[in-house]
Amino acid sequence: MELYHVRRPEGPKRPVVASLPHSGRYVPPGLAWQFTRSPRPFLFGTDWHLGQLYEFLPELGITVIEATHSRYVVDLNRNLDEPIFGHHNTSVIYAKTTRGEALYDIEPTRTELNDRIIRYYLPYHRALGELVEQTVAAHGRAVLLDLHSFGMADPQSDIVLGDVNGKSCPGELTGAFERALRERGFSVARNDRWTGGYITQKYGERNEVAALQIELKVRAYLEGPHVDEKMSGDPDSGVFREASKRLRSAFEEALEGIG
8 A cells, every 4th residue: 555645736736735644544464463452453543534524625726645554553743753662642653552552462673663664654754845845946935734633522622723832834824724714613722732743843944834733623523422443433424524615615715815
């Protein structure tokens, strides 16, 4: 399986790149045997169906890169600082699930960890970096949208915009997204719990790049009594389709004039 999919703009190209690093679910058989045999442990924390939810992005002139592999293979939104194997908030390869449960029957060796980074982590970041560079070269600037979802009860908002407390994205652009999303009925917060992960921080350091992380509550677009390991929600429901429609309208307004 390919490590990621790139979708090119279908109309006039905007200087905007969207990254979906956590929506993949594939675990290669050569790695899956190491995981504990409890039911589907690697699904905890998946950003369910975001590729389908945001399928309108290329129609708005946005280039999209979406990972295909699970964040339990490598977490593409973590840096390579040591320890590379450890807690899910800080390490590129998790020692436990995002709920603190046992993940491995046989823990990977350092050689195996390094191999994962070479095989699965570095190619995605090379591809993302190239897309950003191509956008800057063509337009003199780039907007990077890092798209995620969250399932816990807190924060209460439907959407959290993370711009590293105003450092990775101009306040005007963050504000444009905030206003457009609120006008479509979403409750929105800024830098509440999530201020922007590694991708937002890394690319937002560049003067030519505005990087914004957008976290969307799962229940704002999926139905069901419990959305995660027991069910992934229905991406063909009225709630899902309506959320996608509202998001499209909001993104189009927020990015008006960026072309």
